[in-house]
Amino acid sequence: xxxxxxxxxxxxxxxxxxxxxxxxxxxxxxxxxxxxxxxxxxxxxxxxxxxxxxxxxxxxxxxxxxxxxxxxxxxxxxxxxxxxxxxxxxxxxxxxxxxxxxxxxxxxxxxxxxxxxxxxxxxxxxxxxxxxxxxxxxxxxxxxxxxxxxxxxxxxxxxxxxxxxxxxxxxxxxxxxxx
Ligand SMILES: [Zn+2]
Numbered sequence: 001x002x003x004x005x006x007x008x009x010x011x012x013x014x015x016x017x018x019x020x021x022x023x024x025x026x027x028x029x030x031x032x033x034x035x036x037x038x039x040x041x042x043x044x045x046x047x048x049x050x051x052x053x054x055x056x057x058x059x060x061x062x063x064x065x066x067x068x069x070x071x072x073x074x075x076x077x078x079x080x081x082x083x084x085x086x087x088x089x090x091x092x093x094x095x096x097x098x099x100x101x102x103x104x105x106x107x108x109x110x111x112x113x114x115x116x117x118x119x120x121x122x123x124x125x126x127x128x129x130x131x132x133x134x135x136x137x138x139x140x141x142x143x144x145x146x147x148x149x150x151x152x153x154x155x156x157x158x159x160x161x162x163x164x165x166x167x168x169x170x171x172x173x174x175x176x177x178x179x
Contacts, residue, residue: 072138100144
């Protein structure tokens with residue numbers, strides 16, 4: 001007989017790196033809001049924190065579904081923890097250009113132009129719709145993570161010349177066994 005776990009053991013998922021094909025595939029809409037989904041969401045937060053990230057999309061852990069978690073204050077403020085399922089951008093305003101990184105592109109940082117403000121609607125882990133507005137870092141995180149659910153990476157949003165330099169750097173790291 002197995003001992004009952006007193007605390008739920010959450011699996012830490014490995015974050016896949018570019019060019020894993022799952023990152024280029026649009027995720028499927030979530031239609032079932034059950035305990036398995038809520039466990040997956042909890043595991044996504046733990047996997048994100050373990051990888052030192054402030055945002056993680058399900059395709060990054062090889063789950064091709066429209067789920068993302070964000071915590072721009074990295075555990076400092078509980079109210080910054082966001083779960084967005086089937087998110088949609090409703091409105092954007094303005095422009096910001098800041099350096100961006102991605103857990104699936106370690107050590108790569110490039111300036112990316114994004115909207116300065118965004119309004120998003122999404123479902124929570126119980127299937128309830130809500131709206132969230134964000135500016136600056138939160139706007140960037142929301143847009144970056146929603147891009148993942150559409151198979152888009154931040155290096156798809158930089159100039160072709162810069163992307164070629166990034167891809168060359170990745171090839172070199174792969175060759176040296178650093179990727
Ligand atoms: Zn990313």
